[in-house]
Amino acid sequence: MNKLEEKYADEIQKILAKYPPEEKRSAVMMLLYMAQREGGYVSNHDINDIAEIVEITPTEVATLIGFYTLYHDKPAGKIRIQVCNDLPCALRGADKFLGELCDALKIQPGETTPDGLVTIEPVMCLAACDKAPMFQVQSSEGLEYHENMTVESTQTLIESWKEKN
Amino acid sequence: MAEHVLLRHRDIPDINQLDVYQKDGGFEMFKKAVTAMKPEEVTDIVKASGLRGRGGAGFPTGVKWTFMDNKNWPHYVVANADESEPGTFKDREIMESNPFQFLEGVAISSYAVGANAAYVYCRGEFWQVAHYLDEKIAEMETAGLLGDKLFGSDYSLRIYTHLGAGAYICGEETALLESLEGKRGQPRLRPPFPPSFGLYGKPTVVNNVETLTNVPKIIENGSDWYKSMGTEDTAGVKIFSLSGCVNKPGNYELPFGTTFRELIYEHGGGIANGNKIKAIMAAGASSAMIVATDEALDTPMDYASVRTLKADLGSASVIVIDDSFSIDWVLNKTIHFFKHESCGKCTPCREGNYWMSHIIERIHHGEGSSFDVELLTKVAYQIQNKCLCALGEFSLQAVVSGIERFPQDFEAKVNL
Numbered sequence: 001m002n003k004l005e006e007k008y009a010d011e012i013q014k015i016l017a018k019y020p021p022e023e024k025r026s027a028v029m030m031l032l033y034m035a036q037r038e039g040g041y042v043s044n045h046d047i048n049d050i051a052e053i054v055e056i057t058p059t060e061v062a063t064l065i066g067f068y069t070l071y072h073d074k075p076a077g078k079i080r081i082q083v084c085n086d087l088p089c090a091l092r093g094a095d096k097f098l099g100e101l102c103d104a105l106k107i108q109p110g111e112t113t114p115d116g117l118v119t120i121e122p123v124m125c126l127a128a129c130d131k132a133p134m135f136q137v138q139s140s141e142g143l144e145y146h147e148n149m150t151v152e153s154t155q156t157l158i159e160s161w162k163e164k165n
Numbered sequence: 166m167a168e169h170v171l172l173r174h175r176d177i178p179d180i181n182q183l184d185v186y187q188k189d190g191g192f193e194m195f196k197k198a199v200t201a202m203k204p205e206e207v208t209d210i211v212k213a214s215g216l217r218g219r220g221g222a223g224f225p226t227g228v229k230w231t232f233m234d235n236k237n238w239p240h241y242v243v244a245n246a247d248e249s250e251p252g253t254f255k256d257r258e259i260m261e262s263n264p265f266q267f268l269e270g271v272a273i274s275s276y277a278v279g280a281n282a283a284y285v286y287c288r289g290e291f292w293q294v295a296h297y298l299d300e301k302i303a304e305m306e307t308a309g310l311l312g313d314k315l316f317g318s319d320y321s322l323r324i325y326t327h328l329g330a331g332a333y334i335c336g337e338e339t340a341l342l343e344s345l346e347g348k349r350g351q352p353r354l355r356p357p358f359p360p361s362f363g364l365y366g367k368p369t370v371v372n373n374v375e376t377l378t379n380v381p382k383i384i385e386n387g388s389d390w391y392k393s394m395g396t397e398d399t400a401g402v403k404i405f406s407l408s409g410c411v412n413k414p415g416n417y418e419l420p421f422g423t424t425f426r427e428l429i430y431e432h433g434g435g436i437a438n439g440n441k442i443k444a445i446m447a448a449g450a451s452s453a454m455i456v457a458t459d460e461a462l463d464t465p466m467d468y469a470s471v472r473t474l475k476a477d478l479g480s481a482s483v484i485v486i487d488d489s490f491s492i493d494w495v496l497n498k499t500i501h502f503f504k505h506e507s508c509g510k511c512t513p514c515r516e517g518n519y520w521m522s523h524i525i526e527r528i529h530h531g532e533g534s535s536f537d538v539e540l541l542t543k544v545a546y547q548i549q550n551k552c553l554c555a556l557g558e559f560s561l562q563a564v565v566s567g568i569e570r571f572p573q574d575f576e577a578k579v580n581l
Contacts, residue, residue: 018325025347067349069331070289086251087498088408125251130414143292
């Protein structure tokens with residue numbers, strides 16, 4: 001039993017049960033989410049463990065992290081604020097929102113606040129175009145949408161996280 | 166507007182609760198299909214209704230079901246909940262607010278094609294939606310609506326959710342299947358199509374969430390009822406996702422054939438901030454740009470009519486652009502999107518979008534020449550008809566139509 005299997009035995013079994021026993025590889029997507037939940041990224045050690053569980057090579061697992069934007073191979077802020085600034089959101093002020101939010105936090109897009117709490121990342125369409133400006137929050141608790149946002153309401157949200165952390 | 170067919174949570178409060186949904190006749194059609202109808206009868210009704218795929222391609226749904234290879238088993242149904250086209254946000258509302266009608270659609274279509282397992286492929290960003298659907302699926306299992314030997318018959322069905330992880334390309338059905346198999350979401354060479362070689366190499370029907378949500382109502386009310394709505398070209402109702410420079414963006418369920426003008430001005434409350442309408446993109450970022458003339462605004466929205474404007478209706482994600490925006494800025498956004506989302510498998514799409522992004526950046530920042538505008542069009546046409554899937558094709562639609570139909574925006578930007 002490898003480290004991930006020891007830690008998440010029940011959860012791994014639940015994920016594997018969704019797919020035919022001979023098609024274990026399908027479980028890799030959910031296992032990657034599981035592995036990065038705690039630290040915010042997938043470590044090389046996790047990659048090896050996942051590869052062992054679904055019986056593919058570590059390289060095959062690693063290519064998925066590069067291909068899909070919601071998997072990360074490097075640590076960042078505890079909470080990632082992923083702002084959609086694609087065309088429909090930008091027509092409703094998303095670029096301005098992103099710029100002003102970064103100014104308020106004194107960081108550039110892609111950067112993390114000095115306390116290590118928040119990383120701001122522009123992302124592609126999140127299917128909430130009618131409720132821009134909006135962003136999703138990716139953290140150890142999963143993903144959560146926040147819609148019709150302002151810089152002020154976002155700062156209030158960040159303050160509430162500071163209290164929790 | 167008469168009562169909704171799809172967005173029924175707007176008419177019936179708490180329809181997301183199993184008892185409320187069932188009180189309104191929910192799951193009666195699934196039960197009727199399993200206990201009193203042959204699979205072919207279900208397919209025949211859907212075929213006769215004229216229902217076409219709502220994900221963008223508009224392929225007749227019932228016809229797709231008949232393509233399933235009956236010599237190769239097991240069969241699978243996969244619901245495409247990867248909703249990623251910029252400007253589209255309808256499937257999310259269905260799944261969040263009327264989840265059981267969608268799941269009943271999955272169940273009925275599974276019975277029709279003989280599938281005992283169905284997967285709902287949600288884009289990774291729909292993490293909350295997928296967990297919500299897991300709860301709803303568990304309630305169905307407890308109520309005996311999913312599981313073994315349903316309603317005393319020999320038919321068994323299980324529905325599972327699966328999460329993607331942020332890749333637009335996975336909305337393409339073969340890329341979606343690759344991703345569901347735990348691989349990078351890159352499209353397969355077709356043929357074979359999924360009904361003969363789909364998930365795990367088995368016959369698979371991939372249908373969009375909105376498409377499947379129509380199915381219970383079509384079985385309940387019949388194909389003639391469904392055909393009585395919409396136009397001769399495109400039957401039924403559609404959820405139009407309206408976004409951009411309008412006062413009331415949102416989802417509007419309307420019959421096919423509703424004009425752009427009615428959608429934008431009556432339902433969407435007109436153009437925001439006192440500006441004038443300039444352009445319409447009817448199929449999200451994948452659209453050709455429509456010049457918003459009176460003639461265009463009075464065009465009925467069905468697949469054939471929108472084509473007369475040299476554009477497509479696609480998934481009916483209508484993005485409205487007003488005269489405060491320049492088209493070179495719009496193209497900078499769409500090209501950047503497709504450059505990011507190209508899966509990298511086909512060289513023309515991968516490299517073409519990379520080079521287009523450099524050229525449009527130059528033009529947009531006032532550093533381009535008229536030669537750059539010509540070059541941009543040329544590179545776009547180098548992508549055309551050369552890729553395995555539609556992403557490459559989509560990426561050039563806005564580019565070539567934007568330059569051709571709004572030349573003044575580019576003339577104003579370039580140094581001769």
